[in-house]
Amino acid sequence: MTAQRERIFSALHGASDHPTAEAVWSEVRTDMSSISLRTVYQTLNDLVGMGELAQLDIGPGPARFDPMNVPHHHVVCDACGRIADLTVEFPSVGLPDELAGDFDVVSTEIIFRASGCGVCRGAEG
Amino acid sequence: MTAQRERIFSALHGASDHPTAEAVWSEVRTDMSSISLRTVYQTLNDLVGMGELAQLDIGPGPARFDPMNVPHHHVVCDACGRIADLTVEFPSVGLPDELAGDFDVVSTEIIFRASGCGVCRGAEG
DNA sequence: GAGCTTAACAACAACTATTGTTGTTTGACA
DNA sequence: TGTCAAACAACAATAGTTGTTGTTAAGCTC
Ligand SMILES: [Mn+2]
Ligand SMILES: [Mn+2]
Ligand SMILES: [Zn+2]
Ligand SMILES: [Zn+2]
Numbered sequence: 001m002t003a004q005r006e007r008i009f010s011a012l013h014g015a016s017d018h019p020t021a022e023a024v025w026s027e028v029r030t031d032m033s034s035i036s037l038r039t040v041y042q043t044l045n046d047l048v049g050m051g052e053l054a055q056l057d058i059g060p061g062p063a064r065f066d067p068m069n070v071p072h073h074h075v076v077c078d079a080c081g082r083i084a085d086l087t088v089e090f091p092s093v094g095l096p097d098e099l100a101g102d103f104d105v106v107s108t109e110i111i112f113r114a115s116g117c118g119v120c121r122g123a124e125g
Numbered sequence: 126m127t128a129q130r131e132r133i134f135s136a137l138h139g140a141s142d143h144p145t146a147e148a149v150w151s152e153v154r155t156d157m158s159s160i161s162l163r164t165v166y167q168t169l170n171d172l173v174g175m176g177e178l179a180q181l182d183i184g185p186g187p188a189r190f191d192p193m194n195v196p197h198h199h200v201v202c203d204a205c206g207r208i209a210d211l212t213v214e215f216p217s218v219g220l221p222d223e224l225a226g227d228f229d230v231v232s233t234e235i236i237f238r239a240s241g242c243g244v245c246r247g248a249e250g
Numbered sequence: 251g252a253g254c255t256t257a258a259c260a261a262c263a264a265c266t267a268t269t270g271t272t273g274t275t276t277g278a279c280a
Numbered sequence: 281t282g283t284c285a286a287a288c289a290a291c292a293a294t295a296g297t298t299g300t301t302g303t304t305a306a307g308c309t310c
Pocket of ligand 1: 018066068072073074084085
């Protein structure tokens with residue numbers, strides 16, 4: 001673990017908003033002005049590979065990175081882009097028997113999509 | 126509705142595999158050799174805007190387009206990229222009360238991720 | 251059917267997000 | 281201190297998608 005890796009890791013754990021790679025870069029550059037965006041991408045990919053981070057690809061735009069390493073779900077506001085965590089479990093959600101033999105399911109993601117949220121509504125009045 | 130639009134629309138309804146824009150382009154070009162990829166993207170976007178199609182952004186790579194206009198869920202094989210439809214409903218899945226006031230939820234997507242599937246397994250032996 | 255109008259089109263350029271490449275730095279260790 | 285490997289920064293390139301613009305073609309008027 002190099003200084004860059006540690007700094008990126010801590011930046012992510014300090015952010016609860018599922019930042020993009022560029023957002024992480026922005027944050028990290030306040031301390032390490034010479035770090036390259038390439039290194040941030042590389043490190044984030046490594047951490048995802050190690051299972052330390054999750055990568056969220058929710059709709060168009062850049063990938064978001066998620067420091068929470070317990071499985072959880074998300075609520076996405078399509079108006080402002082906010083992504084909230086949802087630690088609730090839904091044990092009743094499973095693949096029907098007819099498909100269970102076809103697919104080796106390893107995880108289940110639930111995404112609630114919203115047309116607006118408290119932050120949006122608050123921002124405009 | 127122009128000939129191009131009609132052809133793109135029919136190409137999508139003839140494909141059950143959630144094709145990419147490029148795949149649609151490939152298919153359509155067998156008949157209309159001069160159609161541009163730009164037109165395919167434009168038309169697909171228009172159809173999504175009209176609610177005739179859904180756009181799926183599942184993980185990295187190009188967007189996939191979905192002709193089924195009843196809400197449904199998906200099973201994704203991360204090994205081969207196959208995406209299967211799941212018309213089962215999960216009525217028990219909803220946003221917990223504590224967040225229901227914050228987010229104006231308009232839809233719910235469930236994605237089952239698989240590490241392999243019948244097609245993969247069959248293909249290698 | 252010629253002339254006007256407008257929407258859609260093809261061609262091409264630009265852009266965003268991400269990854270490939272390569273030479274340099276850094277830090278562990280002999 | 282010299283050797284080595286891993287990680288890095290700089291830069292180039294790629295994939296996917298959208299912006300722009302001049303051209304074509306369909307619909308309407310007379
Ligand atoms: Mn999360
Ligand atoms: Mn589908
Ligand atoms: Zn919002
Ligand atoms: Zn498969």
